Amino acid sequence: MTSITAATAAPPRVRKLVGAGRRQWIGLLYVAPAVALVMVFFVIPLGMTAWMSLHNWPLMGEHSFIGLDNYWAILRDTRFWNALKFTGYYTLVVTVAIFTVAFPLAIFIERPRPFTNLYRTLFFMPAVVGFASASLLWSWLLNVDSGLFSPAAYDLGLIDRKFNLLATFQPAFWSIIAMVVWKVAGFTMIILMTGLQSIPQDLQEAAVIDGAGPFARFRAITLPLMRRTLALALILSVAGSILAFDQFYIILRGGPRNQTLTAVYWIFNQSFVSFKLGYGAALSMVLLVILVALSLIQLWLLRKPEGLD
Amino acid sequence: MAQAMSERGKLAARLARHSTGIIASVLFVAPIVWTVLSAFKPAAEARLPPLPPWPTTGFSLENYQTLNSFGDGLWASAQNSIYVSVMTVVLSVIVSVLAGYGFSRFRFPFKDLFFVLILSTIMIPFQSILTPIFLVLTKLGLHNTLTGLVGVYVTLQLPFSIFMMRNAFDAVPREIEEAARMDGAGNATMLVKVMLPLVWPGVVTIALFAFLGAWNEFLAALVLMTDQSKFTLPVMMTALQSGRFGAIDWGAVQAGVTVMMVPCLILFLALQRFYIRGLMAGAVK
Numbered sequence: 226m227t228s229i230t231a232a233t234a235a236p237p238r239v240r241k242l243v244g245a246g247r248r249q250w251i252g253l254l255y256v257a258p259a260v261a262l263v264m265v266f267f268v269i270p271l272g273m274t275a276w277m278s279l280h281n282w283p284l285m286g287e288h289s290f291i292g293l294d295n296y297w298a299i300l301r302d303t304r305f306w307n308a309l310k311f312t313g314y315y316t317l318v319v320t321v322a323i324f325t326v327a328f329p330l331a332i333f334i335e336r337p338r339p340f341t342n343l344y345r346t347l348f349f350m351p352a353v354v355g356f357a358s359a360s361l362l363w364s365w366l367l368n369v370d371s372g373l374f375s376p377a378a379y380d381l382g383l384i385d386r387k388f389n390l391l392a393t394f395q396p397a398f399w400s401i402i403a404m405v406v407w408k409v410a411g412f413t414m415i416i417l418m419t420g421l422q423s424i425p426q427d428l429q430e431a432a433v434i435d436g437a438g439p440f441a442r443f444r445a446i447t448l449p450l451m452r453r454t455l456a457l458a459l460i461l462s463v464a465g466s467i468l469a470f471d472q473f474y475i476i477l478r479g480g481p482r483n484q485t486l487t488a489v490y491w492i493f494n495q496s497f498v499s500f501k502l503g504y505g506a507a508l509s510m511v512l513l514v515i516l517v518a519l520s521l522i523q524l525w526l527l528r529k530p531e532g533l534d
Numbered sequence: 535m536a537q538a539m540s541e542r543g544k545l546a547a548r549l550a551r552h553s554t555g556i557i558a559s560v561l562f563v564a565p566i567v568w569t570v571l572s573a574f575k576p577a578a579e580a581r582l583p584p585l586p587p588w589p590t591t592g593f594s595l596e597n598y599q600t601l602n603s604f605g606d607g608l609w610a611s612a613q614n615s616i617y618v619s620v621m622t623v624v625l626s627v628i629v630s631v632l633a634g635y636g637f638s639r640f641r642f643p644f645k646d647l648f649f650v651l652i653l654s655t656i657m658i659p660f661q662s663i664l665t666p667i668f669l670v671l672t673k674l675g676l677h678n679t680l681t682g683l684v685g686v687y688v689t690l691q692l693p694f695s696i697f698m699m700r701n702a703f704d705a706v707p708r709e710i711e712e713a714a715r716m717d718g719a720g721n722a723t724m725l726v727k728v729m730l731p732l733v734w735p736g737v738v739t740i741a742l743f744a745f746l747g748a749w750n751e752f753l754a755a756l757v758l759m760t761d762q763s764k765f766t767l768p769v770m771m772t773a774l775q776s777g778r779f780g781a782i783d784w785g786a787v788q789a790g791v792t793v794m795m796v797p798c799l800i801l802f803l804a805l806q807r808f809y810i811r812g813l814m815a816g817a818v819k
Contacts, residue, residue, distance in 0.1 A: 252636045358750065470753050496665045502669075516657065
């Protein structure tokens with residue numbers, strides 16, 4: 226009996242070995258298009274960014290090697306540091322605002338109850354609309370004459386005369402925050418929901434039996450067990466906000482008085498408005514270092530919890 | 535008595551829950567509905583504040599017609615957007631299915647290096663390498679072409695979609711492949727006839743993300759497409775909204791935003807399951 230099994234099992238094994246040797250190089254063919262694309266549109270441009278950052282590189286004409294001069298210029302570029310400072314401030318405010326809205330929503334839709342799916346879908350709808358569409362939409366809603374907010378407040382008698390929300394820094398800044406929260410909260414909500422759902426229900430029930438109130442349960446069970454999800458949602462929000470461009474370009478054009486120029490916006494201006502490509506590349510390197518550092522922090526925050534899994 | 539109280543308490547809780555849900559839903563959906571409805575006002579009415587949001591002086595498509603008269607017109611930009619998005623979907627699906635299959639089923643030199651290389655591009659913001667991408671496209675003769683833009687968009691999709699597809703192929707039991715191989719299926723037949731039907735949900739997910747990514751992308755299109763006839767919808771609408779074609783026509787902006795939003799919303803509502811799957815896959819990673 227055993228000899229028969231061995232006999233029938235043997236041929237396929239031999240075939241597989243032969244196949245494996247031949248199949249090795251075919252695998253390379255399968256991944257070749259992907260590798261080629263990443264080389265052409267990512268690896269080479271990345272190397273070029275580093276190379277260009279050491280040059281004076283105008284759009285037209287010859288470029289010349291100038292060593293670290295671009296980087297020394299960055300140190301003195303107060304407008305870049307202001308843009309970076311503003312980006313940091315925006316990132317902080319918008320992240321807090323997004324979480325303040327998204328966390329309660331995630332708790333609200335976490336458990337399957339009547340209409341939960343409908344609510345979840347509706348909360349999520351702005352998230353599938355692009356940032357450019359959302360910005361165009363809100364630039365209309367925020368417009369002083371043809372928009373919604375200012376005329377509606379005027380009609381309701383809340384203000385004596387129409388108020389241009391986009392003319393001064395504070396209202397303009399908070400309008401952008403409102404728009405981004407509207408657009409992104411649903412997305413963060415779904416991420417947080419997956420974390421909430423992964424917490425075993427019996428843990429919560431045991432805590433209830435032990436007499437823990439909702440706040441104690443939230444602090445002792447929900448938050449620690451959601452560490453990885455929270456970290457992910459946090460990093461996505463922070464990375465996305467540091468790279469913010471669309472909404473500031475479309476709604477505010479960096480104004481009022483250039484106060485809302487973000488880091489990417491400043492790089493865009495230097496590279497594609499002033500055509501200082503080398504300097505833009507050096508600025509990009511600074512931004513790149515910041516984001517790679519952030520990614521490394523992310524990997525550390527997302528490490529598997531010890532003793533679990 | 536006590537039971538009646540708790541019944542009433544339950545009712546109150548349910549009432550509170552649904553009023554919260556309804557208010558929040560209205561806040562999230564209102565701006566979208568407001569725009570879609572306002573776009574159907576006649577031009578003269580669309581200039582006024584949108585109170586109420588629906589047309590009061592008759593339903594009209596005037597705003598869409600006006601929009602079509604700016605620059606190369608709405609339809610030209612919409613065609614560019616459709617072309618770029620569809621090509622991005624097709625190419626990123628083909629490239630990611632091949633690569634996902636390769637990474638899942640074969641052993642070859644530099645396999646791990648390539649996989650890490652592709653995934654690590656997610657750490658580098660493409661915003662910081664736009665200038666050299668611009669120069670690379672010029673070198674390749676793809677400067678200011680939609681094809682070049684497609685190349686960039688496909689590359690941006692790769693880390694997510696290859697990761698997705700490799701996992702999808704990993705989940706297919708090897709016995710199925712071995713059975714098919716016994717029946718004499720070659721590599722190509724195997725992938726198309728045997729494997730593809732099994733990883734279909736993953737393909738729909740990556741196609742959906744590729745479409746939304748390409749349709750909504752703004753900065754790369756703004757930088758790389760300098761010729762007005764190549765503008766995608768977001769770039770063309772921003773040009774319009776910035777007053778590049780004269781006084782800003784807010785009715786036309788509403789119409790344009792509607793055209794930009796509606797395909798995304800329809801796709802999301804139809805394929806929601808796949809969208810959430812994709813998000814979860816990303817989140818669990």
